[in-house]
Amino acid sequence: MPEITFIDHGGEKRVVNAATGSTVMEAAIKSGVPGIVAECGGACACATCHVYVDEAWTATTGTPSHMEEDMLDFAFDVKPTSRLSCQIKVTDAMNGLVIHTPPRQG
Template sequence: MPQITFIDHTGEKRSVAGDTGATVMEAAVKNGIPGIVAECGGACACATCHVYVDESWTGIVGEPSHMEEDMLDFAFDVRPNSRLSCQIKITDAMDGLSVTTPERQG
């Protein structure tokens, strides 16, 4: 199981195991990660699972789809490395992935 580190806006780190094939949002919700609200349950219909992907991981995580980019318009403090965690499928290559949650969602 790949390990994913969630860093909140204060710098507190929490590492959890994520199931390959699940999403980063699902791993966050399953493990009670603060800062991931996930109001739509992963349907890419809100922006409450917004994260910043550590820049060293952006190539592995990939680019957002057009639909995801549209939803990011509703997110707080969007940056070039912003993603919706519900749209990031966990692969074995993501072991060690690090994401940061914004100060607030949507």
């Protein structure tokens, strides 16, 4: 199982195990990571699972789809590395992935 490190806006780190094939959002919710609300349950219909992918991992996690980009318009403090965690599928290549959570969800 790949390990993902979530870092909140205060710098606190939480390392969680994520099942390959799940999403970063599912791993966060299952492990009780604060700052990931996921109101729509992963349907890409809100922006309450907004995260920042660490720059070292952006190539591995890929780019947002058009639908995801539209939803990111509703997120708080969007940055170039912003993604919806429900849209990032976990692969074995993501072992060590670093994700930052914003100070609040939009």
